[in-house]
Amino acid sequence: MMANPRGVVLLCHKRTSLRFKNLQMADIFDKCDDFWARMKKVAGEHFDPALATFFRKFPTTNCVPIVQVEGQEYLQIATNDYLGLATHPEVIKAGTEVASVNGLGTPLGARPLTGNTEAHLALEAELTAFRKTEAALVFNLGLGAISGTIACMVGRKERVFVDAYAHGCLHDGAKLCKGEATWFGHNDLDDLEHQLKQCPLDQPKLIAVDGVYGMTGDLAPLPELVELKNKYKAQLFVDDAHGTGVLGDHGRGTPELFGVEDQVDLHGGTFAKAFGTFGGYVCGPKRALDFVKHVSPGFMLTKALPGALVAATRKSLELMQSMPERRTQLWTNITTLRTGLQEAGFNIGNPQGAVTSIFTRGVTALQAVRLLHDEHNIIVNPVMYPAVPYGTSIIRMTASALHTPEQMTQLVNAIVAVSEKIPLHEGNLAAAHRATA
Numbered sequence: 001m002m003a004n005p006r007g008v009v010l011l012c013h014k015r016t017s018l019r020f021k022n023l024q025m026a027d028i029f030d031k032c033d034d035f036w037a038r039m040k041k042v043a044g045e046h047f048d049p050a051l052a053t054f055f056r057k058f059p060t061t062n063c064v065p066i067v068q069v070e071g072q073e074y075l076q077i078a079t080n081d082y083l084g085l086a087t088h089p090e091v092i093k094a095g096t097e098v099a100s101v102n103g104l105g106t107p108l109g110a111r112p113l114t115g116n117t118e119a120h121l122a123l124e125a126e127l128t129a130f131r132k133t134e135a136a137l138v139f140n141l142g143l144g145a146i147s148g149t150i151a152c153m154v155g156r157k158e159r160v161f162v163d164a165y166a167h168g169c170l171h172d173g174a175k176l177c178k179g180e181a182t183w184f185g186h187n188d189l190d191d192l193e194h195q196l197k198q199c200p201l202d203q204p205k206l207i208a209v210d211g212v213y214g215m216t217g218d219l220a221p222l223p224e225l226v227e228l229k230n231k232y233k234a235q236l237f238v239d240d241a242h243g244t245g246v247l248g249d250h251g252r253g254t255p256e257l258f259g260v261e262d263q264v265d266l267h268g269g270t271f272a273k274a275f276g277t278f279g280g281y282v283c284g285p286k287r288a289l290d291f292v293k294h295v296s297p298g299f300m301l302t303k304a305l306p307g308a309l310v311a312a313t314r315k316s317l318e319l320m321q322s323m324p325e326r327r328t329q330l331w332t333n334i335t336t337l338r339t340g341l342q343e344a345g346f347n348i349g350n351p352q353g354a355v356t357s358i359f360t361r362g363v364t365a366l367q368a369v370r371l372l373h374d375e376h377n378i379i380v381n382p383v384m385y386p387a388v389p390y391g392t393s394i395i396r397m398t399a400s401a402l403h404t405p406e407q408m409t410q411l412v413n414a415i416v417a418v419s420e421k422i423p424l425h426e427g428n429l430a431a432a433h434r435a436t437a
Contacts, residue, residue, distance in 0.1 A: 042385055046363045053370055053382060063087055063276070065403050067379070076379040077397050077411055082246050082354050083326045084402035085316045086276030095277075095312035107304050111293070115304025123314050124281075130252065130317060131267050131283035137293055140305040142270025142280030146239050147173035148298025149268065149282050150208055152291070154179040158204040161195055161234075163187065163220065170208045170239055186213075189224050196232040205232070211240030211254030212247070215383055215394060217351025219243075219254055226263040235265040245274025245320050246354045251327055254353075274320065277313045279305040326401040330354065336405040337397065340412035345425050357383075357394040358415070360424060365393035368418050376414035395424075 043050045059067055063081040067074050085091055098119075109115040120138055127136035139145035150173025154160040158179035162170050165186040174181035184192040192207070199205055207229055209220040220238065229236045240253040248256030251274075255261040266284040271277040282289065293299050305313075337356055341348050347359050360368070369382040381396040388394055395415070399408060419425055 042390070043363050043366070046366055049370060050363065050366050050382075050384070053366060053373075056379075061087065063400070065400070065407060072377065074373070074377045074379050075407055075410065077399055077403065077407070078379045078381045079400070080242070080273040080398055081276050081400050081402075082274040082330055082398070083276065083320060083323075084400050085274070085319055085326075088276070088316070088319060090319065091276060091312050091315045094315035095308040098311040099308040102307050104308060105303075105306050107307060109304065110300060110302060111304050112300055117304070117307060117310075119307055119310045119314070120304060123310050123317075126314060126317055127281055127283055130321070132252075132261055133267065133283040133285070135286040135289045136281055136283040137289050137299060138305055138310070139280040139282070139299055140302055141298070142241060142272060143169040143172070144298030144302065145270070145280030145282050146170055146268045147176065148296040149266065149292050150174060150206070150237065151176035151298075152296045153177070153266075153288070154181070154206055155204075158206075159199055160206045160208055161192060163209045165213050165216070166208060166210050167214060167239055167241065170210070170237075174208065187218070187221055189221065189228065192225075193228055193232075196228060196234065199232070201233055205234040206237055207234050208237040209239070210242070211238050211244075212242035212353030212355070214242050214355060215388055215396065216349055216357055217242075217353045217355035218349065219257075219352045222254060222258040222260050222264070226260050229265075230263075236263070237266040237268065238264045239268040241268075241270045241273055242353050242355060244269050246327065246330065251320050251324070271309075271313050271316075275313055275316045277316055278309050279313065330399065330401040333399040333401070333403045333405060333408050337399055337408040337411065340409060341415070344412060344416050344419075346415070346419075347425075354398060356397045356399070358397075358424060360393050360395065362391060363393050364422055364424065365395045367422050368395055368415070368424055371418045371421065372414055376417070378411060378414050380411075 040047045059069060062076060063079045063086040065075060067076045107115045107117055124136040124138050128134065146169040150160060150170060154177035156178045160174045160177060160179060160181050162174045162181065162183050163186055164183050182195055184195055207225060209225065212219055222238070225236060238255060240255065243253035245251045247253050250256060252261065255264045255267065266282060266288065268282045269280065271279045282292065334354060334356065338348060338351070341358065348356055349359060351357065363384060366382045366384060369380055372378045372380060382393060383396050384393045397411065415424065
């Protein structure tokens with residue numbers, strides 16, 4: 001007699017259910033536990049202090065040199081407001097005048113719908129003139145500007161090459177694109193050329209780099225990159241978030257400094273650093289940006305940058321060009337800081353942008369930052385893995401035009417005092433070499 005097929009199925013189902021009950025089922029949140037396990041392994045006994053340090057509570061007005069935290073004054077050298085424009089009265093006035101009439105969040109539509117205002121178009125025209133390009137696009141987020149542009153620009157059967165130390169938004173754009181993405185060693189021109197040689201000369205390709213690397217302060221070798229992009233028929237994308245407003249005779253950043261502005265195909269950046277506001281942009285050929293604004297989700301499917309921020313950014317762009325003395329003061333402060341640190345024997349690599357970092361081993365930077373905060377009332381930033389290589393940490397300092405040379409000397413003296421308690425002079429030579437290679 002034949003077995004009842006339905007009965008066989010039911011019996012198998014019961015046995016399978018019993019077997020699975022004895023197994024630990026995978027959970028989509030398991031990766032969260034794995035992440036924290038890795039972090040605890042890296043930080044060891046410093047894990048709890050690390051959490052407390054990374055999400056410290058700051059006052060809303062935290063870009064000025066002296067900030068008040070719970071009634072205590074601190075010298076802050078930790079934000080990216082390089083030119084001190086975030087609190088400039090004219091920038092604040094420009095934004096508040098728009099907000100008082102139109103509200104804080106308006107326009108509330110995406111750019112293809114109700115978000116394409118006269119002010120947005122005016123800012124794009126001003127950015128186009130500033131960057132000396134054919135066109136500009138303004139996004140509501142720097143990350144969306146960079147990652148969204150790369151993601152839609154590199155299509156099937158095309159290629160993008162990204163510097164290993166580039167900001168995460170360039171990496172994200174490369175991972176999201178439909179083409180092939182590869183990475184080359186930080187500022188390693190031989191590695192990049194080796195990879196370029198593997199591509200057919202007629203294959204469309206993009207090289208994507210930072211102008212100034214935000215953790216180490218070193219620069220992309222733009223003249224050499226231009227040579228390679230011309231030799232292998234590629235285009236060059238430069239995210240100059242940390243260079244704009246800081247470098248070049250007119251503050252146009254790393255491309256201006258190297259005299260290759262007309263050789264950079266796409267200029268990207270954020271308003272959240274030297275501009276002192278919020279949002280992002282990309283400048284370049286009109287045909288490329290017309291394409292981006294019709295196909296990039298980061299532009300098409302998100303609300304337009306609020307009008308108050310557009311107005312504030314237009315004013316900060318104007319001031320950035322009309323107040324070169326701020327850039328001069330910024331560099332006076334940076335030079336004082338770096339000279340003091342080098343004379344004291346600290347390993348700061350070879351920074352040429354506004355970021356200054358001391359390279360340390362393990363989580364030593366975390367300990368140092370806590371001592372600077374608790375014993376010297378100074379706020380700087382610790383950076384640990386995965387933002388920097390495993391086994392490395394850095395003390396990251398960002399001076400502004402609002403600081404004074406005396407405050408830079410105060411910081412140097414405090415770091416010297418901290419180094420008497422923990423081994424900051426040992427440094428991490430391997431990390432520093434990688435950052436300046």
